[in-house]
Amino acid sequence: MGVNGAKTVLVVDDDPTIRELLQDFLENDGFRVATAGTADEARHVIGRAPVDCLVLDVMMPGQSGFDLCKQIRAESDVPILFLSARDDDVNKIRGLGLGGDDYIVKSASPAEVVARVKAVLRRVGPQDSPHVAVLDYGRLVLNLISHEVHVAGETVSLTPKEYDLLALFAQHPRQVFPYEDLLVQFWSGFGDRHTVRVHVARIREKIERDANNPELIVNVWGVGYRFEGMPR
Numbered sequence: 001m002g003v004n005g006a007k008t009v010l011v012v013d014d015d016p017t018i019r020e021l022l023q024d025f026l027e028n029d030g031f032r033v034a035t036a037g038t039a040d041e042a043r044h045v046i047g048r049a050p051v052d053c054l055v056l057d058v059m060m061p062g063q064s065g066f067d068l069c070k071q072i073r074a075e076s077d078v079p080i081l082f083l084s085a086r087d088d089d090v091n092k093i094r095g096l097g098l099g100g101d102d103y104i105v106k107s108a109s110p111a112e113v114v115a116r117v118k119a120v121l122r123r124v125g126p127q128d129s130p131h132v133a134v135l136d137y138g139r140l141v142l143n144l145i146s147h148e149v150h151v152a153g154e155t156v157s158l159t160p161k162e163y164d165l166l167a168l169f170a171q172h173p174r175q176v177f178p179y180e181d182l183l184v185q186f187w188s189g190f191g192d193r194h195t196v197r198v199h200v201a202r203i204r205e206k207i208e209r210d211a212n213n214p215e216l217i218v219n220v221w222g223v224g225y226r227f228e229g230m231p232r
Helices: 016-028 039-048 065-073 089-097 110-124 160-171 179-187 193-207
Strands: 008-012 032-036 053-057 080-084 102-105 134-136 140-143 148-151 154-156 176-178 217-220 224-227
Touching (some): 008 039, 032 039, 039 065, 053 110, 065 089, 080 089, 080 110, 089 102, 089 193, 110 160, 134 160, 160 179, 160 193, 179 193, 179 224, 193 217
Parallel strands (some): 008 032, 008 053, 053 080, 080 102
Antiparallel strands (some): 134 140, 148 154, 176 224
């Protein structure tokens, strides 16, 4: 958190024009902004002071944004939004699969980038304390106060968006959540069904006995997902 409560966004891109443009729009919306042109510079910025969110270019000289994301995810769940000139599903799926919270094509307007940064930060921001502090589904236990997730007694690490998705499912067992509703709630309507599927697949890998045959988060074919856990 920056000075006077302002959140700090780190923009990492080798194009100085893009860095300056995004900095102008983010600062105009009240954010503090740090910038970096390479992965090495980004690590240096993060090492000096914590940041609240990263807007991370995929293709940069030297280490790629994907590689930097993997390193960051090994020790932090800070929100990461990928910024890429490529609009293909392969890169989107790879970026989200590495732990990215969003994937933005560079043809998007700076105002859209700011909107998606704000959407991610709203999801990971402080929320009112829930009436039920712990959801116990036997093998899966969620603490809604500490945001801790335990599977078979072991602590499981989830990104902020993975946790928010899982908490939503677990708080509403047997309710069907359509893809489109999830896109609106978690991605401000941007993205497509692949975006949701990749995040759910990552959650399944962490909480299901067999991610290919899920017992907790099941598909409602052609519609979306439903949580099948039975609370204790």
